[in-house]
Amino acid sequence: MVYRRLRYPHDALLRGRSMRERVVVKWGGGLITQKDTMKTVRHAILDSLAEQLEECLLQGMDVVLVHGAGSFGHLKAKAYQLAEGKVSDPNLPDDRSQEEAVIDVRNDMMELNAHVLAALTKRDVSAVSLPPHQWAKNTGPNFEGDLSLFESAPPGIVVITHGDVVNCDEPACFGILSGDDLVYRLATELSGVKRLVFAMGGVEGVLREPPNGVEDALKLIEHLHQDDLFEGEHMQAMDVTGGIGLKVQRGFQAANHGVEVLLVSGEMDTRVKDACLGNAVRGTRLHSS
Template sequence: MMLIKLGGSAITDKSKPLTSRAGDIKRLAMEIAGAEGTKMIVHGGGSFGHIKAAEFKLNEGFVDDSQREGICLVQKDMRKLNAIVVDAFREAGVPVASVPAGAITLFDNGQMVKFPSEVFIHYVKLGIVPITFGDVVVDRARGISICSGDDIMLQLAKDTDAVKCVFVTSVDGIFESYPPGKDEEPLSEVGPDTVIRFSSEDVDVTGSMKRKLDLMIEMASSGKEVAVVNGLVPDRLTDALKGNDFIGTRVKGD
């Protein structure tokens, strides 16, 4: 079993609202289709989710009636992006099922308390690849929360027999500093003892790069093979999925 996270920066142009990288999405779907084994797919929001989520401050919970419009718009736009991703996999010959996180996930005070991974496991048993995505979800205490694709990846890693967890992004891996320097090379391997310098500038609506890395290390600590690759470069994902040497970063656990 492989869990694959298609990051928002790899499948959208985050500088332009509602702009997908359609060609890259189709190629990534083909690369995933060419790798043997069962899979589950999670994708981020990029310019389809983050911009309006930040505009309406949805990460702060339900604090203002005007946020109702924001909830509607973000969920609508995320489903638009999901439809593009689903179509790409269908064209690649992969049978897929869309499973919106906003319809099945429950948070409490910003923490995931219910996520039915058995739904995903059942689809896999049917020979279908389930695809979900970061979304606005109900929160018992705060009204709403943002459930990131990274949150979903961690939960699926806990609840399934996944061996590999591959994070597809728009850069060559994980760097020693954020934001990275102009000529800085990615680290080939990171772990709990790796010292990485984080700037306050790297924070987005789903959390900082530090939090993302902490989640990856937690996955690796449970025995998963965790990798970060650049999805904008052809065959980087293929190499990581097939167990070849790859350009990117391996994440090690405790």
């Protein structure tokens, strides 16, 4: 495994793992891609997020990065019902088999991951990628996989993974492992994790009702408690892995383990960086029960 040369001079990088905090951050697929246009990257957003991630490293914080699929995964996965596993459905497209679609989506996700790596490389950020189909099995929060891989990198190296199509036990044979399930497990099982940050597209956090472009800023829930109710349907018609509802559900599970959990806009100023560093930021903070 080869890492790019580190250029961060700060003493924090030299103190070793035990004295460094870690943050798990999720770059949503609908944030880094045009989610309704096949395989279209939002390069300006990626560049901004990479710059903010670099600043977290400069401040002495280790980062585990998970990114969503957006238009590199959800559109094709939905068409071929990959979230359902192996099915016999006459309504499936007949241009390829589900198994061929699995390979296509995996390749598409690695293509998107290459864009993420390229954005980090432009900032001279050292990173290594661990695609889930190479190390994980089964789906949901109890997926199987060796998470110690994410602690094997030296301090200051960003370890990246993403939502993916993984192998599953029969009869499903395959399924979609959501990035939201990944961040929950990573945030609660890796050492030193201080907070979990969801960087979202199109919204500033969790809204009281689905966004419609009319005074959405006034709908923001800045503090969400586990007993509160909201309509978890932001883009849910497109998101085959659970939409905002799953993010909040997994976020609360992480919060119950003592992890700070925030959902913020990835499109506005430096909110992702501020959330990762624990600075005051506009967004939604989840409070455990």
